[in-house]
Amino acid sequence: MSNNLPAELRYTKTHEWVRRNSDGTVTIGITDHAQHALGDIVFAETPESGRALAAGDACAVVESVKAASDVYSPLAGTVVAGNAALADAPEKINTDPYGEGWLWQLTPADVGAVDALLDAAGYQSVLAESEE
């Protein structure tokens, strides 16, 4: 079981992470736990720039050899860009889930909403509960 949970990130119960960037945007991906549970990732579909998202929208898809999984937007906002590098190298989500394996960048409608997400300890307890 993977416990790689960077303290500077925020998390969701549905296994996304959110990083605050200095320019007011956020970067979003799936957690190490999520990539590990999915297995070898062979395809990712990310939202197009300019798309308006509501919190909870299924806006990206990550597919392992075995199955497709929706990824939900942790926040409302407007998509700045999807991670185009994943088209040729979707395995970056496995190898570097918090770095090169990011999925999309977003300008949040309400930047304060980031603080309402789970911190690393809160996400850790979500994982602990699902283990039981």
Next chain:
Amino acid sequence: MTQQTPLYGQHVALGARVVDFGGWDMPLHYGSQLDEHHIVRRAAGVFDVSHMRAVDVEGSDAVAFLGHLLANDVHRLQVPGKALYSCMLNEHGGVLDDLIVYYRGPGRYRVVVNAGTAAKDLAWIRRHAEPFSVRIAERDDLAMVAVQGPKARALTAGLWAAAHSAAALALEPFFATEWGGESGLFVGRTGYTGEDGFEVMLPAAEAVSFWQRLLAAGVLPCGLGARDTLRLEAGMNLYGNDMDETTTPLESGLGWTVALNTPRDFIGRAALEAQQRSGVPQRLVGLLLEERGILRSHQSVHSPAGEGHTTSGTYSPTLERSIALARVPAGTGAEVEVDIRGKRLRARVVRPPFVRHGKAMISL
């Protein structure tokens, strides 16, 4: 309540991700499904397939009974050790299961059926066996492993005494040999991956030691995830996905397994002949996705001939493209569109297999 094979403890000790498959706790992978797939295409991997059920059919009426039960013709099995792939049909021509039957000698056959259908199959077999002089023995005392890949036969045979090793290495494809009697080993040059290899049945009590010796010889453990991508690349049907009780072999790419050339009366024959007379309305084809995305089962397939659906789909690790089997209207042409999450993506109709012996069998 799931069942566990004699090798379950080995899977857990190797860190396998265990899933419920047909009521059995089975390894999905031991770390990377992709690595396991490539190992079988390039070297040798071993699969625990002890969830599959061997059933011995013996007696003076064995050939007559199996001739009635199976759509392929067991009379073709004249040489001991020869194996035959067949469907077992219901009266409507629907596929109850697909299986392999081995001829072991006069009046002695061994049938291997799928795990998820074993209970249903056994009830069907016993019911239809009543008028015949045959004994049906479910061999749940046996374990089964499939060792597959270009190096599989050499590495496996190296574990056996010289005479047995030589006999195993001398097997032609789709033949089996055995030694040691009912508590001995049964080795077939068969598989479900499109690679060379053996399927080995042995007493459950010997399974752990055999498994450990295979691993020590350099064979890598592989899970059901890789087994599925390998069989799909090889263009082999999976029961329950690509055919079931509602589809006939003729609609499932399995017409070649139905023997209609002699007047033999087998269950489902009349229905198949009626379907042939009226025209088989749909067929099972291979698809190669021509755009980015992954084909999965149950996606709708569109063409001027009408609508169909994918029955199995995956990312092909060997081709690095997405492939599928699909049931489409009989008149479907060379190009179709597949609906993936509301988008229509182009796919080319191809003739399986997609991959054999490590090589692409279709143009990409």
